[in-house]
Amino acid sequence: MKAAVSDFQRPTLLRSLWQIANSFAPLVGLVIAMYYIIGIDAWWSYPLTLALGIVAGGFVVRIFIIQHDCGHGSFFRSDRANSIVGLICGVVTFTPFANWRRQHAGHHATWNNLDRRDTGVDIYSTCNTVEEYRAMSGSEQWRYRLLRHPVIYLMLIPPLVFLVIYRLPFDTPRAWLRERLAVHLNNAILLALFIGMGLWLGFGTVLAVQIPIIATAAIVGVFLFSVQHRFEATLWARGETWNAVDASLKGSSFLKLPRVLQWFTGNIGFHHIHHLNSRVPNYRLQACHEAIPEMGKLPVLTLGAAFMNARNALWDERSGRMVSFRQAAAA
Numbered sequence: 348m349k350a351a352v353s354d355f356q357r358p359t360l361l362r363s364l365w366q367i368a369n370s371f372a373p374l375v376g377l378v379i380a381m382y383y384i385i386g387i388d389a390w391w392s393y394p395l396t397l398a399l400g401i402v403a404g405g406f407v408v409r410i411f412i413i414q415h416d417c418g419h420g421s422f423f424r425s426d427r428a429n430s431i432v433g434l435i436c437g438v439v440t441f442t443p444f445a446n447w448r449r450q451h452a453g454h455h456a457t458w459n460n461l462d463r464r465d466t467g468v469d470i471y472s473t474c475n476t477v478e479e480y481r482a483m484s485g486s487e488q489w490r491y492r493l494l495r496h497p498v499i500y501l502m503l504i505p506p507l508v509f510l511v512i513y514r515l516p517f518d519t520p521r522a523w524l525r526e527r528l529a530v531h532l533n534n535a536i537l538l539a540l541f542i543g544m545g546l547w548l549g550f551g552t553v554l555a556v557q558i559p560i561i562a563t564a565a566i567v568g569v570f571l572f573s574v575q576h577r578f579e580a581t582l583w584a585r586g587e588t589w590n591a592v593d594a595s596l597k598g599s600s601f602l603k604l605p606r607v608l609q610w611f612t613g614n615i616g617f618h619h620i621h622h623l624n625s626r627v628p629n630y631r632l633q634a635c636h637e638a639i640p641e642m643g644k645l646p647v648l649t650l651g652a653a654f655m656n657a658r659n660a661l662w663d664e665r666s667g668r669m670v671s672f673r674q675a676a677a678a
Contacts, residue, residue: 348641349592351639353626355627355631355632356631358628363423363628363630366413370406370410374407377399377402378560380399381399381400381556382548385552396556396559400559400560400563403563404567407439408611409610409611409613411564412613413613413629414432414433414442414447415613416429417429417436417444418448418452419626420626421627421629422628434529437529438533438537440564441510441533441537442513442533443513443516443533444529444533445529446526446529455622458472458576458598459581459582459589459599460584460586460589460594461583461584462589470494471573474660475660475662476662476663476664492660495672500573504569505569506566510558510565516530516531567612570653571602573657574600574602574653577659577669578652578653579656579668579669580597580668582594582597583662592623599621599622600648600653601617601619601636602649602650603649604650614629614632617635619645658672665678
């Protein structure tokens with residue numbers, strides 16, 4: 348199966364360039380419209396600005412998918428082109444490209460492996476087992492549950508990550524000099540843009556336009572990243588039984604999204620294909636899925652089911668499924 352998937356890993360220059368154009372150009376147009384509308388003295392001015400900000404956030408998600416492909420070296424054949432475009436995307440997404448790329452590689456090396464959860468993975472790509480949770484003290488359980496409440500976990504923390512935490516290389520090893528430099532470079536570019544636009548348009552106006560955009564993109568992006576591995580029927584395994592193919596096809600979801608959301612999210616719903624071979628460009632994931640008959644036998648995660656699975660926080664080793672805190676308490 349991996350050999351069949353490899354037939355789709357070659358990027359197409361024109362398709363990559365077209366995706367850049369149809370992602371960046373609408374975003375620029377929307378941002379210009381937001382700055383124009385927010386300056387109108389009318390009651391509907393800022394509500395309309397916020398509505399456009401949600402749409403603009405969707406384009407930032409799409410640009411993050413381009414950055415994601417560049418990080419895997421799958422968007423262009425040239426490593427230099429991937430690095431340059433990835434750096435530019437990182438400014439739009441508030442994500443230091445080189446630092447994120449190296450840390451994200453760790454996710455691909457350890458995803459859904461219960462014996463490799465001590466390698467620096469974040470709360471969105473790891474979990475505790477039911478037995479581990481039960482062994483915690485009362486205060487530890489309370490903190491664990493609080494951080495994983497959907498309102499905090501999927502709505503409050505994501506904007507904080509992109510706006511604040513990504514500004515600091517606190518979890519980046521000191522030996523990663525290039526990656527630490529990427530954080531400071533990303534900050535310097537963002538600061539220069541903020542000062543320049545603030546002096547021109549007003550600092551309050553810039554914040555009122557940009558924060559809703561990045562907050563929307565962060566919430567949507569983190570939600571997608573989380574549910575693609577934490578759905579009820581996913582697979583977590585111990586080191587001796589973990590293997591990349593099973594972890595890809597069973598530990599990563601096929602999230603079937605409405606066509607418009609599939610477009611905005613760069614086909615990332617075909618996450619099982621992406622984990623099976625991260626060199627497949629996002630615009631070839633669907634074709635790859637449809638070309639391999641075995642893919643049609645995989646379970647489908649719908650958007651509604653994804654929302655329902657947002658409460659899954661623990662892996663039940665006895666039943667072999669992800670469960671919520673309530674389900675763990677009732678077992």
